[in-house]
Amino acid sequence: MTSLAFPNFKTHFSALFEQAALAIAPPGVSVRIELTRTKQADHGDYSCNLAMQLAKPLHKNPREVANLLIAALPASPYLEKTEVAGPGFINLFLKNSAKQQYLHYVSQSGEAYGCSGLGQGKKIQLEFVSANPTGPLHVGHGRGAAFGASLADVLAAAGFDVSREYYVNDAGRQMDILTLSTWLRYLEICGVHIPFPQNAYQGEYVKAMAQLIHQAHDRRYLHQPESLLDGLPDDARAMPVASDELLDKLIANAKATLGEDYAYIHNFVLTEQLGDCRNDLMEFGVEFDVWFSEQSLHDNGLIARAVEMLDKKHYLYQQDGAMWFRSTDFGDEKDRVVRRENGQYTYFASDIAYHLNKFERGFDYLIDIFGADHHGYIARVKGAIDALDYDSDNLDVALVQFAVLYRDGKKAPMSTRSGEFVTLRELREEVGKDAARFFYVMRKSDQHLDFDLDLAKSQSNENPVYYIQYAHARVCSVLAQWDGEVEALLSADTSWLSNPAELALLQKLIDYPDTIEAAAKEYAPHLIAFYLRELAGEFHSYYNSTRFLVPEIPIQSARLALIASVKQVLSNGLKLLGVNAPDKM
């Protein structure tokens, strides 16, 4: 094995087929070497469809081409035999000795096994979650968090230099509504009762923040209701306010009434919510390298600068008192406003400045993880990037569908404003971090997720995460009873591993780096989840068919070396998903 810098059989055979193709293909014909793992054992270990690709340009039937390719294929020390099968597949059978020797590579690599240099150290900025800091994270955010964190780790394992970033929407109207909501609750505590608007934040956490302010500052922010209700229609004084205009009027009045104190409350609720969010995510195993403030874009003049840059390139125009970006020039359905009639920049303007800033920080690639309801937003962002002379192909947007929660067979409500929702924290407390993280990434991110709370809560054997963790714990248990030094297994004679379960397990271990590469290329951590399920399955099967702690020491060592590597790969994979690998269960 030492003859290969990185002993990846797929890469190795691809290179051989490349040479074979060069030998027989007509000049000018380019082909893609595709090597796939076979589904059936009698098709060998790897399969190549190159002959079928070359059949047409060569004007020969595929099976004939396959034989030519095999004849032109350079010798490989790992290859037992080749076969032409079906319409013209070339099936490759690995030598058992190649699989057996490969195990040494796995055990020597340890925690690093599965990592590759695919990304060549390119810098990727991954933005995810980025929820408004206006209340607790709910289960929808949880999916974005789990997906983003796993994807970041997968990309890092694949050799990218990943920066995880949370964009804090601390500049918008929603923050004002939260500030108002908190102050109104504070006034209630002080004995001033003003009808609480229906479209303000209803959650208990708002009352809790009001309580904190009251404890720290007593009645310092107390004002009588007259100035707050100034300019509101009479019925709004008695009835809960429901319209956006009335809410905005209330916010304006609150700012006028509180003066500089408004900023204090605004800052207090922001700090409080952000701290809660950060803590929540940390307990979920999700951490960020950068928390980027939207407000800082305003404060540093970066939005004005970005808009000015667009203007200089003549991509902006005035209409109806507002300033518009010609996003239709870049394939968007309609042009978009960047500065409103009232002179304020839109959220889109902030986002243009933000993405410009990302590129200026020197990232090679950007990835945004959005909720699927934002898909209409992609065209305008990419348009703005292109307008600013960066390449929008270097931005990928991964859409994550919302998780729909089911409780007692019914959909659970998920409106933040109504205060009726299941928080991420509640979910973690109910089903545990491991199950939650695993469930979230078990399926493709762009598919709807039906999250059955009762099922997830049941903590029964129905939960697939236990199946994988159990395999890990079983290996630990065997190794503990063996009571030897795992280091000693590095020199085990692995040629004893020759029964079908052992060879299947070895092949499964060989597949792991390819799985990570695929997961990285396709932004698909769910592939890891499926892989781990299969690896655990192969192990449980082996466990039931074969005894490890046998008296014959060479055989025992070989089997223990195998299961120790299984344990290592289970642990490595679970780590990428943010799931714990317990020694005991």
Add this chain to the structure above:
RNA sequence: GUGCCCGUAGCUCAAUCGGAUAGAGCACCAGCCUUCUAAGCUGGGGGUUACAGGUUCGAUUCCUGUCGGGCACGCCA
């Protein structure tokens, strides 16, 4: 109405940029614990890949249409 996504076993989902006999789990049925953890294993039934056409050696995958579901169509974020 227009655009995007989706439709696969009873349920929840896979299927490696078009590959071989479409696979798992759950549920159901029948077996396996004096031996390393039964949260496990072994075997079994279960499909016109929504429907109808098209493209080619080959289609769950690509194209067109129909039906059904979701989302988006703000000077909100």
